[in-house]
Amino acid sequence: MLIAIPLLIIPVVLYNILVLTEGATQADALLNDPLFSVTMTSGAQWGVSWGDLILFVGLILLFFELIKSTSSQRVAIVNHALSMVLFIAVLIEFLLLRGFATSTFFLIVVMILLDVLAGFIVTIIASRKDFDLGN
Template sequence: MFAAVPLLALPVLIYNLIALTLVGGFKAADASVRMTDTLFTIQMASRAGWAVSLGDLLLAASLVVLFVELLKSTTSRRIAIINHSLSMVLFILCLVEFLLFPAFATSTFFLVALMVLLDVLAGFIVTIVAARRDVDFGE
């Protein structure tokens, strides 16, 4: 049953926890400041400094999770339909948070929500293509 849970719920949950720790909670307008604050700097071979922020780390982890979700969507088991449905619910939740709460009106959360949408679309498209391949039309 764990396979039915969309893994992109993890980055959304992490962002929700970050937003809850802001002063003012979900109504805080300074979430973008927390997401863009530099956590550490990596010295590159070109002697330039690469400033890594919390938003960068969250997006990088979300991309890895999206890759795993896309691999999961290629299975044609019955549990995949439940996964696609839960991904749709997760996207609706992300959309509501993005539109209604100031702490979620950041580029970082928008990109995470876009990844959730891509997971929903890819899951349904892959399932439809696989189902069409399984059904034989004609003689």
């Protein structure tokens, strides 16, 4: 049943921990200030922040969520429902809480929305194919 839990809850939890432990203003600084930098072959410095790392983790998990959405198991329906609940929760956080009105969190919200849409679209297409084959 653990497979039904949306993986995108991980970046949401990381972001929540960061904002709720540091406060809204300090969390904004932590999300944007470079954690470390990498010197590129061009000589430019690429600064990587906590926000970048959270988005990176989110994108990797979105890939796995999209793969999970192609499953036709019954647990996939539970996963779609939990993804919708997660989307509603993060949308409320984004709209109503001060520390969550950032570009980083907005992109997390968009990733979760894409997961919800992909899950429902894949399920509808798969059920339509099953219905067509039944005739």
